[in-house]
Amino acid sequence: MATRLRAAVIGYGNVGRYAVEAVQEAPDLELAGIVRRDPSDRAGIDPSVAVVGHVSELGRVDVALLCVPTRQVPEVAQRYLAAGINTVDSYDIHGELVDLRRRLDPVAREHGAVAIVSAGWDPGTDSMVRAMLEFMAPRGITYTDFGPGMSMGHSVAVRAIPGVRDAMSLTVPVGQGVHRRLVYVELEPGADLEVVTRRILEDPYFQHDETRVIPVPSVEDVVDMGHGVRMERKGVSGRTHNQRFLFDMRINNPALTAQVMVAAARATFRQRPGAYTMLEVPVIDYLPGDREALLRRLM
The missing domain is CATH 3.30.360.10 (Dihydrodipicolinate Reductase; domain 2)
Incomplete structure (x- = not known):
């Protein structure tokens, strides 16, 4: 059996709690432990899970899931990337996420690491759906209601x-x-x-x-x-009007965010060093398992 990738969860708030569960359920990841400001606070944490104040106390860590407030992400991500650790975050300030990608890219390249930014459901998976709707109907309008x-x-x-x-x-x-x-x-x-x-x-x-x-x-x-989202697009395929699409979901917000982050953590090991948005990563790279087997099952 191949060695599983070791993931550390950084922060233990709403998303961090669900990230621990999602890592533990992933067939190809192993939970290295939790990093938090007060490692003595173990309320609600399984006694077998390591809780530390610094990632160096966890031994080998391949990827860090940054479950910290959005405005802390740029500094925290740079620190982990500089240590050669892949990072995944759920940065959610839409107008600034491309700037964050640009900021992290040279750090990741220099240290042979990979960052996937804004790995949540919006921005993140919703962005991927919006892109798909747009190439299905290149002219039109997409409405996103949260x-x-x-x-x-x-x-x-x-x-x-x-x-x-x-x-x-x-x-x-x-x-x-x-x-x-x-x-x-x-x-x-x-x-x-x-x-x-x-x-x-x-x-x-x-x-x-x-x-x-x-x-x-x-x-x-x-x-x-x-929480939830409803996306509707009405547009034109070629010269044919009135093409209509609807994407609708109702979810537990932090649980879905954490699950998407775990999928992105897996995908970091299938990219060259650098920083990426979810939109730039092949969909198949988010899934565990053999690529050809996935193609046979999903196509």
Whole structure:
């Protein structure tokens, strides 16, 4: 049997917890352990799983799943790539992900490593579906409607604001790609709701959508990990109009994100050194098993 690739999960928040499970279920990956700021915090972690403060304590690590807040990804990814460790992240700031790829590419090449950026479901697998719909109907419009559901990236951004004890940002589809943000905040004692609200509305995560901030006594009482997306395209194939396509899914947000990251972790070992988006990687490289056997089964 071939040696399984050793994967480390960096961070143990919502995505990190599911990433551990997804790695453990992967037939070709082995969980090296978890890296977190406080390795003494083992709440909810199987006693057999190593929890450390630095990746060097885990021995050989082939790939790191960066389950950290989006805004920490660029620095953390560069550090792991410089150590020769492949990286996968779920960076979700759409307008900046190509810049992140460009930033990580020379680091990965220099150290013989591979990075796959924005390996989630949007951006990520939804981007792949959008590309497929576009080559099926080159002229037309694709509408992407998210939710209703919790956006992890938006929620983390709000939790970083001083005075916020906990937060959940809910994405509500209006239609035709337009969304509202309902931000539920649990404030620290003495925090000023007006100041917190202004900071939220000024954040790039929220500047382009109608946003309502709602104070609640306990965010935990309103959290729901469910989410979803509905993509519709109406366009033209050749000269034939009225080609219509629909992609719809309802999912547990962090569980799906973690599963996609594990698939991307596998794919890193099938690419040349450098940084890639999911769109640039052959679909078959995300799947475990023999390539010809996969072709015979799926074609």
